[in-house]
Amino acid sequence: MEKAISVFELTPKAKEMLSEAITKNGYTGHYIRVEVFEGGGCACGCGGGGMSYSMSLAEKPLEDDVVEEVDGIRFATPKTTLDLVRGSKIDYYEGLEGSGFIILNPNQGFDSCGCGGHAH
Structure with a gap:
């Protein structure tokens, strides 16, 4: 497990x-595990x-997670998908x-699937 630099930003x-x-809910000390899956479908639900x-x-x-603490919240992200989420805002x-x-x-x-429905 390694420590990341600025993977996420929180609003x-x-x-x-x-x-x-x-x-x-009594989960102090736990991590928020963030995973990303390529080709998982368009965020708007169009299926793209x-x-x-x-x-x-x-x-x-x-073991293969990269950990980061942002504003007192601990995150864990698989090293294999780190570059896909680096710089993201939650x-x-x-x-x-x-x-x-x-x-x-x-x-x-933007609009990676061609549906025109993306806000991000």
């Missing part, structure tokens, strides 16, 4: 919601190419369709 709302969820993401809680990082959104976390990734091209 104030994402920091607030992650911190609250971790503390409220692009990347899909997974965020989950982990008690400890895996945000929390609330809208008519629900609420949740979103990863805004500068490494994923």
Whole structure:
């Protein structure tokens, strides 16, 4: 396991919601494991190419993870996909369709699937 430099950035709302969820549910000391999968489908749901993401809680990082602490929150990311997420911003959104976390990734091209529906 190695330490990364500036893999993620958190918006104030994402920091607030992650911190609250971790503390409220007794997961202090755990890691947020962020994984990226290439070709996992368009973020808009059109079925096109692009990347899909997974965020989950982990008690400890895996051996091949890179770890980083951002604003007091610990992250673990597989070394093999680190370059795909480096520089990403994690945000929390609330809208008519629900609420949740979103990863805004500068490494994923705008409108990479051609649907015209991408906001990031």
